[in-house]
Amino acid sequence: MASFAWTIPLWPLLGWLLLGTLGGRLPRRVVSFVGCGSVALSFAASLLAMLTFPGEPQTVQIFSWIAAGDFSVAAGLLLDRLSLVMVLVVGGVGLLIHIYSIGYMAGERAYSRYFAYLNLFMASMLLLVMGSNLLVLFVGWEGVGLCSYLLIGFWFDRERAANAGRKAFIVNRIGDAAFLVGILVLWNALGTLDLRTIAERASTLSPPVMLTASLLLFVGATGKSAQLPLYTWLPDAMEGPTPVSALIHAATMVTAGVYLIARLFPLFTHPITLLVISTVGAVTALFAATIALVEWDLKRVLAYSTISQLGYMFLAMGVLAPAAGLFHLTTHAFFKALLFLAAGSVMHAMHDVIDMRRLGGLAGPLRYTAVAFAIGALALVGIPPLAGAVSKDMILERAAEHAAAGGSVLPLLLGLLTALVTSVYITRAALHTFLGRPADPQAHPHEGPPVMARPMGILALLAVFGGLLGAGLAGAPLLRFLAPQFGEAAHVPAAAGGAAPTSVATITSPLAIIVAVAGVVVGLVAYRGRRDPDLGMWGRLARSHFGFIHLYDGVFVPIAKRLAWTLAGPVDLGVIDRAVNGVGALLAGGARGLRRLQTGYVRHYAAIILLGTVLILAYWVIR
């Protein structure tokens, strides 16, 4: 690996160390400079690594981490086509959001703490995507989880934010436990945790082991990427600052599950695993999109939208199209970050009002933000040639081919239906927020400073032109770059030199566009005049998350709480505390008896010495 490439995760780590220790005493301009500069350095190193990439995967061993018997793990970094793409997406979007944060968080008291957390997040995320073995990846995985918790609860004096942070942490813990067990299963079966070795040898695993390991890792992925049934933490995570939502809970961290599957893709090719992944992805996509229809909080609409789009990515993995999934990951990072930053701009202008019933008519005063939001929305909807259109169509094409080849038709049907619902909910959000009459005539919204506007502009450009990375007409540079990694599964378009599409795929793309446009029209008609039509039973179902809220609040949470109280009362107080206090009391009682020996009279001590001497002498004489 080129000597500078291993510094990619190092710079944000140094930034975190500096800001975390001295940040409170540094002037704000220095904090901004260090916070953004460290990410810029790491992005520059990533770009340089891309330009000098020799084509073969590069690894660097930093040190031998664990060596116990025949168990050895080296802390190492891996730079190959997949991690390069991830590093560039994470670093690029991360840098833009860091810069945006300078404006968004300008009035914040704990300014340096914010940037310290953000830098630690970047370091963990880059470690996650560059780790050369599962354990290093897991360190990054937990690191981003920690930063997510810290940043969701950034305003920890607000009870809702503190609770949301804990919820994210606990729900993720469930997935992480399964992930850890999966790592152990893989170690047991293969005797190595090296990612490339696992991917190479996955086909030699016996099918039951492969199924177990892949499903366990997938449970971990559903936790981190907020898929059914572990999705509940992501909407609550919107309590954090909006740039955090854009960076962690839309563009980067939540895609870690998708990355994990792409990284170990050969392991996940067991037919049952593929079916599970594509079904969970497709159902989650539709499920979350439906909830977004009835949500009033703009940021939460975007959160459900993120869950839904992540569902598309998993769907792509499940229909053997990892490259299409990664392509959607990339374009989604652009347009969803853009949507979130636009929402942040609205919050900035409206003094943290985010309920769409109290917004409206913002297209006038916030023209720039409105245009940015519209571009993001159109990219999300999938209007060609915007970024989302190309990547989403590609996933649907692969789903169609998969169905035609005898696979499940569920992913295709749900995928198309989700595309329709997506258009409706984002149209609704845009109408409620930017059109109509202002809900609060007293408010005088104004655009944020240029430091907020510029990153939005760049992201808007990326959301418009990002599709070229995978479009056949533009040569599909991203897919061709990934082709050596995935082979056949990269699905390079025919126009860029790939295999000719099947007849099924050629009609999917126009169909998807028709569905998307139809959704926008339906949305414009249904929500004109900014009134929500009564959805009746469906509305109630969606508001209760199709029973998931009742399932969690009525079953799992009470069980967990009762377990916690049992452990806290009878077990902790009754057994553990008693044992600890018992040992203490025993020692105290013994000491109380022994202290009588310490009379303070010198002659007592002398007498005891004499007695001891006599006894020893007697022993020697009698023996």
Next chain:
Amino acid sequence: MVPLTYYLVLSAVLFSVGMTGVLVRRNALIVFMSIELMLNSVNLTFVALSRHLGSIDGQLAVFFTIVVAGVEVVVGLAIIVEIFRSRASVNVDDVDLLRG
């Protein structure tokens, strides 16, 4: 020539006298002198046995004992003087700060 047994008996008597003094007297100076008595009773044993066995080793040990006793006197007397200054008493029973 005095037989060895006499020396040893005398030494044992001296040691017991010293021992008793340490155990029963309260004046720190007397206790101190009793300790010296015990040390010198041991010295006597060393010298007597040295003569009896025709070896120089016992006499060597005596020199060590004398040196150590001298040092001990210096330190011990200094402590006693300090105790007297702070409490106007050299009664060892008054010094019981370490009582449990």
